[in-house]
Amino acid sequence: MAPSLPPGQKRRENMPRFGMTQYANRFPHSPDKVSLSIKGDVAQSVSVDKQLLTLPRVSQVSDFHCVTSWSVQGLSWSGFRFADVYEQLIRPMANPSDDAKFVVLVAQDGYRSSLLLDDLLNADVLLADRLNGRPLSIAHGAPLRLVAPRHYGYKSIKHLQSLGFYRDSFEFKPWYLRWMVHPRGRVAREERGRGLPGWFLRFLYRPMIGSAEKLSRDRLAAYERRSNRA
Ligand SMILES: Nc1nc2c(c(=O)[nH]1)N[C@H]1C(S)=C(S)[C@@H](COP(=O)(O)O)O[C@H]1N2
Ligand SMILES: [Mo]
Numbered sequence: 001m002a003p004s005l006p007p008g009q010k011r012r013e014n015m016p017r018f019g020m021t022q023y024a025n026r027f028p029h030s031p032d033k034v035s036l037s038i039k040g041d042v043a044q045s046v047s048v049d050k051q052l053l054t055l056p057r058v059s060q061v062s063d064f065h066c067v068t069s070w071s072v073q074g075l076s077w078s079g080f081r082f083a084d085v086y087e088q089l090i091r092p093m094a095n096p097s098d099d100a101k102f103v104v105l106v107a108q109d110g111y112r113s114s115l116l117l118d119d120l121l122n123a124d125v126l127l128a129d130r131l132n133g134r135p136l137s138i139a140h141g142a143p144l145r146l147v148a149p150r151h152y153g154y155k156s157i158k159h160l161q162s163l164g165f166y167r168d169s170f171e172f173k174p175w176y177l178r179w180m181v182h183p184r185g186r187v188a189r190e191e192r193g194r195g196l197p198g199w200f201l202r203f204l205y206r207p208m209i210g211s212a213e214k215l216s217r218d219r220l221a222a223y224e225r226r227s228n229r230a
Helices: 050-054 082-096 198-229
Strands: 036-040 046-048 056-063 072-079 100-107 112-116 128-130 145-147 158-168
Touching: 036 082, 050 082, 056 145, 072 082, 082 128, 082 158, 112 198
Parallel strands: 036 158
Antiparallel strands: 036 046, 056 072, 072 128, 100 112, 100 158, 128 145
16 A cells, blocks of 8 residues: 555646746756856855766655645655765855855746755755656756655755855745745645645645646647757
């Protein structure tokens, strides 16, 4: 029997391309090139690229939970542990301030998410470049994405391009309305949004899944047709 799901989640078999509808038609500018800029309250702003390959590669099977209430179980990711990236590259190269515990992640498509450094340092948080045995597709976040299985999917930013380390959360401007973004977003506690109960948001979001999924799929298909012709 498959393991049970967190509160309010429903299982689906396949991983769709999914996201906020305003990002459905936005795509990474450099899907083939990993380059992370490290900034914020750091001694030095730096860029991390090839250094990633010096870290141990890790594989992990984990579940993925979208805030709108769908979950996919047993995804096989491969990449680098965030904790290794932080300890072995970010600290020596950029030296973030000890009290810079609030991390803002920005993507090549303009999407943003935030997580507490303590949550990012969980052993199951990865910067992944492979999914189910293949290089990450554009649909799922090429060239590099975050995988934070204990947090809602909206924290697991695709097409990652920068990490900012800050003392305060005021640096973070959410991608949409503030109530949609919980500062931690832990799945086990149903922290779907800010100020509104998880069960309420679950019922609010659920009817939107089908149309959001279709929009994401159609825009990706149109993008692929355009790039094949070019
Ligand atoms: N760059 C970027 N990252 C993103 C999103 C997005 O639109 N753009 N959507 C988020 C949401 S809401 C979800 S559920 C997951 C979906 O990941 P998938 O498309 O690989 O299923 O990506 C998250 N990360
Ligand atoms: Mo999501």
